[in-house]
Amino acid sequence: MKQECYDITGMTCASCSAAVERVTRKMEGVQESNVNLATNKMTITYDESKVSPEDIIGRVEKAGFGAALEQIKEKEQEKEEKLEQEEAQHKIRQRVIGSIIFAVPLLYISMGHMLPFELPLPRILSMEENPFNYALAQLLLTVVVLIFGRKFYIVGFKTLFHGHPNMDSLVAIGTGSAFLYSLVMTIRIPFDAHAVHSLYYESAAVVVTLVMLGKYFESKSKGKTSEAIRKLMELAPDTAVRLKEGKEEEIPVEQVNKGDVLLVRPGSKIPLDGIVVRGVSSVDESMLTGESIPVEKETGAEVIGGSINYNGALEMEVTHTGKDTTLAKIIRLMEEAQGRKAPISKMADVVAGYFVPAVLVIAVLAAVIWAVTGHPISFVLKIFVSVLVIACPCALGLATPTAIMVGTGLGASHGILIKSGEALEITHKAQAVVLDKTGTVTEGKPKVVQVISKTRSREELLWMAGACEVPSEHPLGKAIVEAAREQRGKLPACEEFSSITGQGIHAVLEGKSFWIGNAKLLKEKNFSAKDLEKEAEEIAAKGQTPMFVVIDGVLEGIISVADTVKETSRSAIDKIKKAGIKVYMLTGDNRRTAEYIGSQVHADEVIAEVLPQDKAAVVQKLQQEGKTVLMVGDGINDAPALAQADIGVAIGSGSDIAMESSDVVLMRSDLEDVYRAIKLSKATIRNIKENLFWAFAFNSCGIPVAAGLLYAFGGPLLNPMIAGLAMSFSSVFVVSNALRLKRLKL
Known part of the structure; x- marks a missing residue:
């Protein structure tokens, strides 16, 4: 296969x-x-x-x-595609504006005399004095509107003729029938002035305008999947510095072969996957692995293409190129995940496939029955048009988009950006919520959580350590500096400073020699940790990083640095679990850290030490178990999992890639908003079902009446004017019901 x-x-x-x-x-x-x-x-x-x-x-x-x-698209092709999409959006917007410009005066002319305070019209357009001019003006305005909305007719009739009518077919048949009936009445006006009372141009024009406006908003809300993939492609540099026979040469990445040795300077991106053969440095892999702390790299360590080299030059041997790199695999996983159809049912479109043929059959049958019973053509035409006009898809077409527009607007006012109607539809079905730990459950930024001092006060030890770490570029050092400044403000400058890659720093402050770093530093310099060994083990057991402080050769204390749990994570997870949804915490961190944090926030299950590819696989496994999965993350490493999930939620403080790959963006970086999004989705879907019920119920009752059912038993005949008004009422009802969502408390 x-x-x-x-x-x-x-x-x-x-x-x-x-x-x-x-x-x-x-x-x-x-x-x-x-x-x-x-x-x-x-x-x-x-x-x-x-x-x-x-x-x-x-x-x-x-x-x-x-x-x-x-x-397979290159970067330039992706840019061209984006420009084409923007141009298409601009054209739709122009058609909507043009349609509105001509629909407004049409409504003024056709409906102005129906208001309690009759709107003035020049005599040349007076319905009583110049009925033909009155009709001709409406005809011309309507033709322009229909030209702006011509796509509905082109696509609608095309799909109808191919045997699978869609929403465009409903628009085309309903408005087309109203227009043709009005055109016939316009032609009759010179011979029968009363025909001027049977014009329904405004129904055709307004319906086309409203549906076109809805289509515009629908297209605006679609996820920009191509942008996410394009940004992933841009992570990898275009060129690499290859070492060959002792010389450096800058070449395109495409020309690099497996086994080549590359030079990666400080601050540069690592071009491809490989193994370090010389040098020591710290590498920021956060955009690929989710680790907030730079990873120390030395000879023999693996490096990932697209990650950033920090403070030391590295020589690496390439192990994977092209489609075999980690970054390429992430991109491929995203494309495959996005290629799978979301389990969403578009109720209106599915029913529309049967609704349109049924309405056509009813209209034709009704017309034939009345014709063979001896009724005049004008009567038969009224029956035929009334059936089609009352079955106009306006209410059916507005049932879903209006509720979605109100629902997404309500979400936006609470900092929950839902990027499509599909996302809003499926969020409430979530049975499993998968949370990426770093930056989602936790702050994603190391902080000092504990200071242990043997002989000095904790404040003094932190102040001295902070002063020594000021020149440091390491995130752990910056965390110590930030904590010290919060405590005492300005810090003094140290006399000497040197960074020891992978271990810590050495500094001289006020004549004293300071060594601050991890257990590797103590071992390397033969410092004893015996006095604080128990405390260090307890800190490590919590998944925190102990930073040892040695002054003049004597261990004076430990500063514990950790990525702290967000204040609202625990309460948010409790609410999600209370709603009957199982919560999984997913991370690339070590198991000890992950399990400790998982227990703090009450996660049902913790899955640790997973690679980016594995995160998507975990989501896929849950889906194979029959669960609807909602994935929450913030980094590029989460992008494949966000795309694989039935619904992807990106934390607002996360990377652009995660946001583009997701269906929902949380602006406040608050997991409470995940629960609010689920609640909003449930309310919106309930509202949509109500709208669809009333839209179809109205048509189900209105169509028989329009077909002359009441007239056959001595009741009144529903003419197209009343049918048009009834259709408008059904639309108003649907919109009004959707607006009730604004009162929902999240």
Whole structure:
């Protein structure tokens, strides 16, 4: 079996993606086909002995869509694609604005006389004195609006003719029928002035304008998956410095081969994966591994492409190039995860696939029945148009987007940015919440949590250590400096300073010799830790880092530095668990640190020492167990897991990559907002179901009445004017119901 990814064009809603899936799954030799509407991509698994890419493309095109085998994109191609997307957004915005500009005067002309205070019109457009001019002005304005919304008609009728009508088909048929009926009435005006009372141009124009506006907001909310992948690609440098025969040469990364020796200067990015063959330095791998503290590297240590070398020059032998690097694997994992279809049901579009044919059949049957019973053509036409106008998809089309717009707006006011309607729909289904530890459960920034001193006061020991660490660039040293400054403010300058990579620092302050560092430093300098050995073990047992302070050769104390748990993490996890959701804490940290923090915050399960690839695998395993997974993270190393999860949530203080890969962004870096997002999702989905129920119930009752059911038993006949008003009422009801969400307390 072979798996390929195709770019699909021409899709506008879930019924389109369902149609592409349906026609491709019916092909002999196709095992599986998943279409992702958000990315416009199809991932298909097939037997290449029975099916070829040409066959697949041909079948998709026959269904009315476009298909092309996805190509590996370079950075420049990604930039061009982004510009094309921005240009498309700009064009949609222009069409919406243009439509509104012409719809407003149309409403003024057609509806102004219905208000208690009749709006003035020039005599040339007076309905009583110049009915034809009155109708002609509306016709011209409506034609312009329909031109702006022509895509609804092109796509709607195209999909209808291919046998899978979508929301565009509903818009096209409903507004098209109203327009054609009004056009017929306009032609009749010179012969029958009363025909001027049967114009419904404004219904066609306003519905097109509103739906177009909804489409614009929908397109604006789609996740920018390509940007996330592009930023990941930009992590790796374009060039590398290769050492060959004792000489340095700068070459493109693509020309580097496995086994080449590269020079990585301080402050430079490591080009590819490899092993250090010479040099000692600290490397920031936080954007790839999630570790907040730089990792010490020496001969024999592995380094990852895309990470940043800090303070020492390194010579490394390349072990992986191209698609085999860790960064490339992360990118590939993201693409594969995003290629899988999210388990979301677009109720309105699914029902619309049956609703449109049913309405057409009812309209035709009603017209035929009344025609064969001897009623005039004008009567039959009224019946036909009334059925289609009252079945206009405005309420159906607004049921979901209005609730989503209100829900996402409410979330934004609470610092919860939900990037798509799909994300809002699925968040409430979460059965497992996976939390990345660093920067999510914890602050992501080392802090001094304890000071132990043998002979001096704790304040004095911290003050002296802080003064010695001022020149240090190491995060642990900076944490000590920050704590000392918070305590005493300005710190004195030390007379001498030197950094010992991987161990600590040496400084001279007020004539005293200070050694501050880890256990490696004590061992290297033959300092005894016997007096504070028990305390050091207790600190390590908590997952904290003991920084030993030696003054003039004597161990004087320990400063414990750790990445502290956020104040709200424990209460937030308790609330999530109370909602019946299991909480997993995931981290690349050592098990001792992870389990200690996990116990502090009451996580149900702790999974430690995992690589970026493993994080996505953990999420996938939970999904295979049948769970709907919500993943919360903040770093690039979380991006594949965020993409793999049914819903990805990025902490606001995290990396741009994590935010782009996620479906929800928490601006306040507060896990309480994860619980609030779930609560908001539940309320919004309930509101959407209410809207859909009323929209369909209204149509179910209105269509028989429009077809003449009451008239057949001596009741009134529903003309298109009343049908249009009824349709408008159903829309107002749906919008009003959606606005109730604003009163929800998060």
